[in-house]
Amino acid sequence: MTHRAPIRRFCLTTLFASLMISGMAVQAKEWKSITIATEGSYEPWNLTLPGGKLGGFEPELMEDLCKRMGIQCKLVVQNWDGMIAGLNAGKYDVIMDAIVITPDRKKVVNFTVPYASTPATFITTKDSPLMPADHNIIKLHDDEKEINTAIAPLKAALKGKTIGIASGTVYTPFIDKYFKDVADVREYTSSADAILDLQAGRIDAVFDDVTFAQSMLARKENSNLTFSGPQLGGPIWGEGEAMGVRMADNDLKAKLDEAIKGALADGTVKKLSEKWFKTDVTP
Template sequence: MIREILTAAALALVCAQGAQAENIRIATEGAYPPFNLVDSSGKLKGFDVDIAKALCAEMKAHCTIVAQAWDGIIPGLKAGKYDAIIASMSITPARKKAVDFTAPYYVAGAALVGPAKSDITFTPAGLKGKTIGVQRATTYAALLKEKFPGAKIKLYDTVDNQNLDLKAGRLDGVVAQQVVMYEWLKKDGGKAFAFKGKPFLDPKYIGDGAGIAVNKGNTKLRDQFDAALKTIMANGTYAKINASYFPFSIAPK
């Protein structure tokens, strides 16, 4: 037992020292296709992951990318489990109180998706009394709570599970990020589901686009990311990654 404790302590020391080297640990969710997901070989991939890799290459840093449940992704950063979050996290005033953000690396609005035949509309009156699925601890959950108080909100741990329930018919609609839902409709939703109404773009609720989060006060890392982001946007790397996923640009203006 004593030997085990010593081994554990030694391991903890090694891990701690590893963190002090120029090694950036980045967290993503891994359940938000096409932005971040795990493929059948167990590897993380997606738009966020490609951007993270491009930024690290630009910064000449050694990066490890880990998957982390969305619920705990900010507590994990604050607890020091990793140094940055690149996980399609919208830059919002509420989150800015907890973490620091880089400039946005993409923008997308909030969209309502429901059964194609339904006459549900993306208005406070249209959502009144409707059961709407949304991911827990997201801007979309906050948006629903504040702007559409009449809706019956069901909170999910992942967008995947939320969409499973939409398809199963347990929900009248879901509110989620526009591009994610665009991909889902293309791949999985088929003709049975469709966008309802116009996407919601008010930055007051959905923030200024997706940014990279670092711990409060870690300006050094934030500035490094910001500089690298500027470079990959200027040299065409960003556009190339964008084009490999979407036929339209999601770059911030």
């Protein structure tokens, strides 16, 4: 990030003070159009349809939110690992990619109110399931004793195995911290790439969001994949999924917050989540 020189900072401060003294009002930015970045490959949150158009839960929700705000919206594709950096560099105005709010991310991103909250689980092949599927959700807090007790059976099943995980997600540090002592951990640029390696037999399991896993398992080419073990959810994954804007763009955050609250209140989020996830993910 480029830092302004001290003399430049002083001059700007002096100019701002002069404007205020002279009675000139400082206007907030008028948001008539915004650009939203999404991955375009994290089904069913967002996906690229034949012809290049973006679809999925988030693009459809964003379309609704933009109508509520009376703002023109443009969706662009951006790899997840460069998404936050691109936002702060001014390449786009909003990021929307099933992004979970975390304390570390809040230091560099201004988050909207959450519009979803989902658990995570392991995916394996049917011919070598590490653990039977258990669709019960174990709610975890940021408590090492609680976590170690809950995941003990998973660690035993994954001993000596290789786990695939998308890099830079809220799940990555969890897998690194709690499973690297018993298994090899392999990071991928995208969750879809991890699934491809699972299919090819290069890894034994993938850990990811349940909604993404459901989408992958619904595909004909993935009929040999299955859930493994329980679903892990709760406050350990943060406050829920939300959109991110730059720290300075509080006015844009306020507009998005109002639109999201409206979409939650009138059932729009629930309707879209049941369409794309077959379950209600409203926070």
